[in-house]
Amino acid sequence: MNILTKWLRSYLPELPVDDRQLAEDLTLRGIAVEGEFDAACGGRLYEMDITTNRVDAMNHYGVAREAAAIYNVALKPLDAGAAVMETKPGEGFPVRIEAKDLCGRFTARVIRGVTVGASSGLIAEYFAALGQKQISAPVDVTNFGWMAMGQPTHVFDLDKIVGGIVVRRARAGEKLMLLDGTEKTLAAEDLVVADEEKALGLAGVMGGWDSRVTEGTKNILVEAAWFDQAAIRASSRRHGLHTDASHRFERGADFNAAPIGNNLVTRLVVEQSGGEVVGPLVDVVVPEIAAKTAERKAISLKVSEVRRHLGATVDGLGVGEDVVARYLSALGCEMTQTGVGEYAVKLPSWRLDLEREIDLIEEVARVYGYNRFADTLPSFAGAVVELPHVEQEATIRETLRALGFTEAVSSTFVSAEEAEEFGGGGVAIGNPLSAEAGMLRPSLAPGMATMLALNLHRDVSSVRLFEMGTVFGGSTIEVKERVGLALGATGGAVATALYKAEDALFYEVKGAIEALLAKFVGAVTFEVGELPAWIAEGRGARVLLAGEAVGVFGELSAAELQARKLRQPCVIASMDGQRLFEAVLRQPVSRELSRFQAVERDFSFVFPDAVTWAVIDAALHGVGAGLERDELRSVRPVEIFRDAKGKAVAAGSYSMLLRVVFQSNERTLTEEEIARWTEWVVAELTGLGGTQRV
Structure with a gap:
């Protein structure tokens, strides 16, 4: 994704480094900057490669949070000035969550009397620098929201909604025309945001065509929600859609970001398009989902374990308790001391990838900088045990x-x-x-x-x-x-x-x-x-x-x-x-080299195809004709011939030239011994069905 350093610095007024150094330091911490370019709005444009488990960093505020932790500088609160008070009293917009296992939170707010036009100010400036297409001010504000803080939001034409909002599973075969103009036939497993009569949008993926905001829209409903990542991934793939919203929901959205995102978008819509905020923010929460995400059980962390895993640092001081507490707090963890060098760490709602103590230790190492640790081998008191094979x-x-x-x-x-x-x-x-x-x-x-x-x-x-x-x-x-x-x-x-x-x-x-x-x-x-x-x-x-x-x-x-x-x-x-x-390996055996001359004899035989080399080899390695076992040194084929026409060698047979080597370790072999052994070889091969060629 693309990140503007000017936008980053609006959250980090005390950032002490230039854009080039910032890019290098972020990359060393796993928030990779793949390319840098001059931005039309000033500063630099970063092309970033954010790993799929770090959805919290796929936005400007998430990257700014990382920089604040690295440089130990203040990070401006995201919701500073974003809270929106109702300018006209009214009841909250009715919201009902039926699919409580797939939608854990849904927020809604009404704005009446808007004038839909083009975006202006920072939104227009930043979008031009990012190459982001401008549609209309209310729609641009929702895109600005996820680029700012990562929370996808949506705006509906309020007058197109019948009754209230119902978050439910789709009815099998239900039709929905999406914002891209395509009509989808929904499956019963799809999650939809609907009103009392019809589906308004494919939840977490794309809004519907009929309830979209147009130039004629006068009243708007702002929505920000939390949807189950597996359900959104399944719907996205089922319908062949991949959007900015689905990209984030598929990877695990921040459960606590929905009301903040709604407030941000509501405030910016009013700034860009006018209108009045009618009634309070409606925030419907499913406690069971909240317990699994934003209210997870605290993790026990021992500083001694941090030091044991990470080892010595280049400066020889190691990672101290103050460093551990500072880095984890800057990343959003709430640290409660439970003993000497021991903490109960409450995890931030936007870091669903953190689950165990070792994850926290890795975060400390990452922000501290892997390049700042000394190259040391881990201690080992045991012995190497070889596998049996x-x-x-x-x-x-x-x-x-x-x-x-x-x-x-x-x-x-x-x-x-x-x-x-x-x-x-x-x-x-x-x-x-x-x-x-x-x-x-x-x-x-x-x-x-x-x-x-x-x-x-x-x-x-x-x-x-x-x-x-x-x-x-x-x-x-x-x-x-x-x-x-x-x-x-x-x-x-x-x-x-x-x-x-x-x-x-x-x-x-x-x-x-x-x-x-x-x-x-x-x-x-x-x-x-x-x-x-x-x-x-x-x-x-x-x-x-x-x-x-x-x-x-x-x-x-x-x-x-x-x-x-x-x-x-x-x-x-x-x-x-x-x-x-x-299997059992053969053990190498050394044999003394003979000082006496070896004798070679060649034998040419025709054998039926049924006589295999294994049979021939086994027959000649037996002991016969007075041969000592080690005096027959080798038997090997030198040439094999077949005649497809059956003239030189009959069909179903083959001709083989065998070379046999005799040698003794104790004496020079005599002609009588060689002759006797030669006769024995011929007899053995003939006994196998072979015919000697002369």
């Missing part, structure tokens, strides 16, 4: 980074479609930010797919990512959390003699999974069973560790690629990180 977690991260994967973080929320597609359903969020983020993620896979897409759409063609984070299951009644792990890769894969270019990415990710799971106790195997729909048919597998499923991986299906507008294959693995956290 810290080694597994570190191993996963270190291994994947070493394999060339970069850790990334995706959103915790996914759409309902993604939750169903990647996890078979998820946990719905009660108040989602959008339909695309309406569920807690049941898997890290959709987030990984999104991150791969973001990179590809920004011309990063080769990506290797992993993420470890929480995934959610269960229901809204009982949400269950587990640790998930996801790997993602696209582009940059290199073909080798073991696989073709179109398969390189798939086998690269498969190899990364094998390298990762090799850190844990248990055999790593893969199954080509039923896979989720997001994996392309025939291009994925289930991952097992010690016979237990720990995840799936595969290429994204054509439907997923099309939905994400991807033009190259992407391979994603979705793993159960919780299961890996519970």
Whole structure:
């Protein structure tokens, strides 16, 4: 919002700093000045970014209150001279609150004999400087009121009101034309300000067209009220409206500001448009709402706790009791001493964000200035206790980074479609930010797919990512959390003699999974069973560790690629990180290097497709033909070949070139030993159904 320093200084006649210093000091206290410009009325125009919890500072008087606390100067009372006495006796205007849970306070006052014209004086001057559109004096005065003190108000043409004011819920299907000329069909949950016959305005959002003030208006009813923030937010969103009034009511208005705002507007209407104030101010209060807002229970505050939390200051003096009392009093708190260094603090009605002792301590720190505290570490007398899975977690991260994967973080929320597609359903969020983020993620896979897409759409063609984070299951009644792990890769894969270019990415990710799971106790195997729909048919597998499923991986299906507008294959693995956290890590074992020469032998065999590498590897790592267990050093495939036409290698089979390494730690191997072991390898591979190629 925009703030004029000339207007601020009207509340702070003793302000000791210039506008530039004021902007810097406010920003350091969390009331951020994003930009400064020369104002047409004199002084500066601040463009301010006020956080949503500080609705009390979304006006000139609220910002002036902050400055008064910072500089310890007097703040002129907002209602000084604003109280309006009736100039003509009369009865108060009838007001009835039917929706007592949604409207806690309603004030009304009658002005008769006005002449509606253009605004003049300070209102016209300030509006010109702020770029605020002028409509007519009575309407401009209501806008001036919320910019001055934050309290939204409204003026009705009194002669258009039948009977009295009734604050009620709307009747389902009730029609109301608003000030912007649009007609709305109201829901039963909407709150309206009405008369005895019809709705006059959508409470806290926008007034109605039929009761608006025009040039022909002679009599006015001034209204200022307090409305429930949740009800106003719901109505505002339901009807697609966001106004200056709803912006403030949605965030929690000041319960005690309504009569002050009404007095201010009434006085200014009379100054601008003439007329007489007839009858007293009507102020209808719902005690139950007042108890929850303006009359909240006092908070106990200990100065010792303030000093303990905030620590040492740069000047070495610390935050004293006088400083605590002065700052909190300047912010509107009523301090009652209950003991030595102890206070009962009654909270101001305009600070609904303050609820606990720690909130008050934060206010002291904020106004004092975080930059004035010394950089010290908190004291700690205990010992660091590692989580039981810290080694597994570190191993996963270190291994994947070493394999060339970069850790990334995706959103915790996914759409309902993604939750169903990647996890078979998820946990719905009660108040989602959008339909695309309406569920807690049941898997890290959709987030990984999104991150791969973001990179590809920004011309990063080769990506290797992993993420470890929480995934959610269960229901809204009982949400269950587990640790998930996801790997993602696209582009940059290199073909080798073991696989073709179109398969390189798939086998690269498969190899990364094998390298990762090799850190844990248990055999790593893969199954080509039923896979989720997001994996392309025939291009994925289930991952097992010690016979237990720990995840799936595969290429994204054509439907997923099309939905994400991807033009190259992407391979994603979705793993159960919780299961890996519970698994036992292998312990590194060092082995003495042999001084004797190693011997390599290659074997070329044709195997049926049913013979997997796991079967071959297990068969050759047995002990046979007089081999000592450590003399067979390694067995690895060097080349795999398939013939789609079935000429060189029959269909349903594949050719594999195996390289076996023999070596002893005690002697040089003889030709007789090598020959015997070679025969044993051929026999083992033949026994598996293989045929040796010569």
